[in-house]
Amino acid sequence: MLLVKEIRLPLECGQAQAVDAALKRLHLTQGQIAGAEIYKISVDARRGRPVLVYTVAVELGQKGAERSFEGFAPSVSILNKQAFSIGAGSTVLEHPPVVCGLGPAGLFAALVLARQGFRPVVLERGPEMERRMKQVLGFYESGCLDENANIQFGEGGAGTFSDGKLTTRIHDPLCGFVMDTLLEHGAPREIAVRQKPHIGTDRLRDVIVSIRNEILSLGGQVFFDTALTGLCVKNGVLTGVRTSSGEIPCETLVLAVGHSARDTFEMLFETGLRPQAKPFSVGFRAEHLQSRIEESLYHEAAGHPALPRGEYQLSHHVGKRCVYTFCMCPGGQVVAAASEKDRVVTNGMSFHARDGKNANAAVVVSVSDADFGGDAREAIAFQRALETRAFQAGGGGYTAPAENVRSFLNGEGRLRITSVQPTYPRGVHAADLGALLPDELASALRAGLSVFERKLRGYTAPEAVLTGLETRTSSPVRLVRGENMESVDLPGLYPCGEGAGYAGGIVSAAVDGVRVARTIAEYYRPSRA
Template structure:
């Protein structure tokens, strides 16, 4: 298809006007055009008055003529999206593949395996969506924490309760395949063309169920409430997985657990598998009025119906560390994301409409292996220590410690609520957030917040609400794998996705799931199908 990018239009212009300009810029006679569609749209507010920047796809009546128009102007190019092609493997399998985890990596890995006739068996430590939702609702209402059914664990993984962002920096062609599959299973149509596509937690839940149902329809099987407890080997290769439901024979297993599967990481370490300490970040959630964020981004055009809900991404280096915002949720809420008793963890989520009063994002500072002597177990222990300190500071009942930004900058430990009211479901209590973190990290966050106030007007307003602590930005460990995506220390085991240390977010985890499935499909033949 022919594409024309960098079409700058005023907010008052329609998509049809952008398409007509694209046709003129490409030098295509109107009589040759079969149709147009918006391929991408973004907002440029750098010069004060926002403008919409379109990329328009043009389909000609004679598709074979499209390449001839590429290069007619610097902004005109031709691009095809070839289908995912696989060369079937021949090495026979005696057991069907086992996939551990039903987050994005496990879902997309399982789906591709199922499409290729491998009938995967998928293990999920938590319940299916309906029961997971019930457990989360009960916890939000003050009930007990279920360690296997919460914001972190259950069908869909941790990303289910987020903004459903699909932005990524990996630049893999498989991103298009993930988007195609998501659209096929009910994701909003605008994920195909938004600059910053998102699904929203409400829409994402139905998409996840649809993906799982197709896996089952194609011969796969999902065992919920079934946790991985160990690995069995024979002649130096994987032979079975041990689970809470008993041992399951497995020549091939995909380890697609999430970033919070700490008991799994400990089991892998005990079995002698090579775990590396991976960088991650810690901090808290910052809440502002969504209207204030849009005023800072869009200036006088804030509130214009052509503009999307305002979102930001900020960063500032403090020595060898980086303070940055993460998982920004426009019109969203701060959620109680604990998965272990006696710990408080925060995260954020938005519905597709993003129509809440507050915006929130994690404000975090980086840590890495140097902080823990290269020991991933020390990194996990550090996360736990912070979460337990937050639990105690909140009063020991999953109330979250909170502080207004003006107080945090001065180290006063005050919660002086103003226009921004907390959205954390279990309630907040005044606390000195800086005292819950090592001094270097707390001071780094203060420096970063002050810098953010210079980059985005109003970001450092004194009544900005900080709720802590945010500790689960990504997995603190990586299970080493080779070029064929197989664990170097245990043939037959395929580390995959965020928990294994190879992704960060829904899109990159889903892509890694497809990569691993492709590696399996191109090496092996399904059971009894040679």
């Protein structure tokens, strides 16, 4: 199959014109091909009026004829899609592998192991999807937090409430396997072609449940409301796990607990493992009118039906720190992401339609060893201290502190709500957000926001609102593993995903789960018992 890239067309043109342009570039007719389809589509709005940029996949009618197009033009390449395969291990695994955590990493690790006949045992401290959703909505309404059923914990992990964004900076062939699997389980077909694909929180829930059901159909077991409480170790080797429901014997444990499993990290400290501190970032959620963002991005073309909802990604270095935006949610809402009592945490999400009035994104600044002494426990304590301050500044009841962007820039602690209505579900309370952060971090964020205004007009508009604090950008710890994906501290333990410090986002976490599962499957073989 050939890929024809950089086909730039006006917004008024459609996919048929893109295919025609690809064939013209190849000097081919419809009669010479077996088929053609859109492979990728993106928007280029850098030069005034936006244009659509297509990549078209063309299948030639004659087998093997693709080679004649090698070096044909810089915009033409041969697509060699790598098939996903796993070699067969030889060491018999006496007990089924245990997978702890049913977020993206654990979900895909369990799926791959189940497909290889290992009948994995999956532990999830929170509830299944339907009950989890009821708990989250109940918290929004009442302010009664369940520490095991919230935005962070439950089936699907934190990714369930993250807009289902599938953008990733890793370039791993396994990304294709992850995307294909999501499509098999009901993800919208558009994720295969969009430059910045997303499923949407509402659609992602059904995809997660579908994958879980495949794991069960292949002989796996999933235990909800079952927390990992300890490890069974004999002669320096893993022999089982202790859970809130009893002990389970195992020789392999995929630890995919997510970035907020602080009690699990503490258990690992007490067991004698040596998690390392790693950098992360803190800040808040910025909300703007979605229409204003699109006017700044698309100019006079804003609102054109061929254009996707406007997204942005901004960054600026302030000394050794980086101030940047991430997890941008067009037409979305800010969510109450606390998982511990009397602490406020924010995050963002949007549904598949992205039809909300506001855009929101994390605006954060990097923190590192210098901020918490290079100690993993102190890194967690650093996060907790900020979350406690945010709870207190919000006035209790998980109301969040908030202020206008310009107020933050001036250190005024004022909140005037006009056209941007804050979407944080527990309500907001005017507060000086800068006072909640160490002075150096607040100063860096102010410098970054000032630069963002020059990059995206209206970013510091009077109506824009900041809601705080965002502290769970990534895991504050890394569980060190060797080249064989196994813990350097405990044979049989496989740290995995974002919580272990090896991923950031749905796709990269899922890919890491696939890598770990493949490593286990290529070393072991399942017992026939």
